[in-house]
Amino acid sequence: MPLEYTLIRSKRRTVALVVQPDASLLVRAPLRLPERQIREWLESKQDWIAQKQAEARAAQHSAPPPKRFASGEKFAYLGQFYPLEIVERARPALALEDGHFRLARAAQAHGVQVFEKWYRAQAAKVLPERVQAHLPLFALFGYRPSKVRISGARTRWGSCSSSGTLSFTWRLMASPPEVIDYVVLHELAHLRIKNHSKQFWGLVKSLMPDYAKRRAWLKANGEKYAHLE
Numbered sequence: 001m002p003l004e005y006t007l008i009r010s011k012r013r014t015v016a017l018v019v020q021p022d023a024s025l026l027v028r029a030p031l032r033l034p035e036r037q038i039r040e041w042l043e044s045k046q047d048w049i050a051q052k053q054a055e056a057r058a059a060q061h062s063a064p065p066p067k068r069f070a071s072g073e074k075f076a077y078l079g080q081f082y083p084l085e086i087v088e089r090a091r092p093a094l095a096l097e098d099g100h101f102r103l104a105r106a107a108q109a110h111g112v113q114v115f116e117k118w119y120r121a122q123a124a125k126v127l128p129e130r131v132q133a134h135l136p137l138f139a140l141f142g143y144r145p146s147k148v149r150i151s152g153a154r155t156r157w158g159s160c161s162s163s164g165t166l167s168f169t170w171r172l173m174a175s176p177p178e179v180i181d182y183v184v185l186h187e188l189a190h191l192r193i194k195n196h197s198k199q200f201w202g203l204v205k206s207l208m209p210d211y212a213k214r215r216a217w218l219k220a221n222g223e224k225y226a227h228l229e
């Protein structure tokens, strides 16, 4: 079966293949490499390609549907899922009590906003605390954040500005504490090293030897746990 792919030639020395999120293939190749050789190379990788394409298709179909804020639906906080209960009361609009998220019926139509507000309130308490907890390691060498702020970013869990402001998205509150701590440490480490060089990762690893596991969890689950709409 001939493989379909998009070919981009450039002044490079090797062939590279990317299975894109829509399962299509993107091949980057040197300017003069004969297409027959490219095809042969691709054919030698057919098993790997088939597997990656299957994974990409599965991921596309598994994007979770928007929440309906109905009783029994589950929402995550600090890495645990709690079922939603609709309650007949005016306030608070949302609370985590006795292993349930309790949402006031009147707030049900604004579930996304109510949950976001709740996550933000937790983030404003928890994240500055976690920054403080890790700070001594950095303050010792004169590194401290000028400010900690909570953002609504969807694709960046945290960031560190040139002026030393650390930003964390409230969506992080759905992840387990050890994953939150990894993001906090990562951004604190940027106070010292701005880029993602080998030295940067070396610093992170020296302070948190199992950071790779936490980072992998975030990549695989972070969005799914924080998913509201």
Ligand SMILES: [Zn+2]
Residues within 6 Å of the ligand: 186, 190, 196
């Ligand atoms: Zn970074």
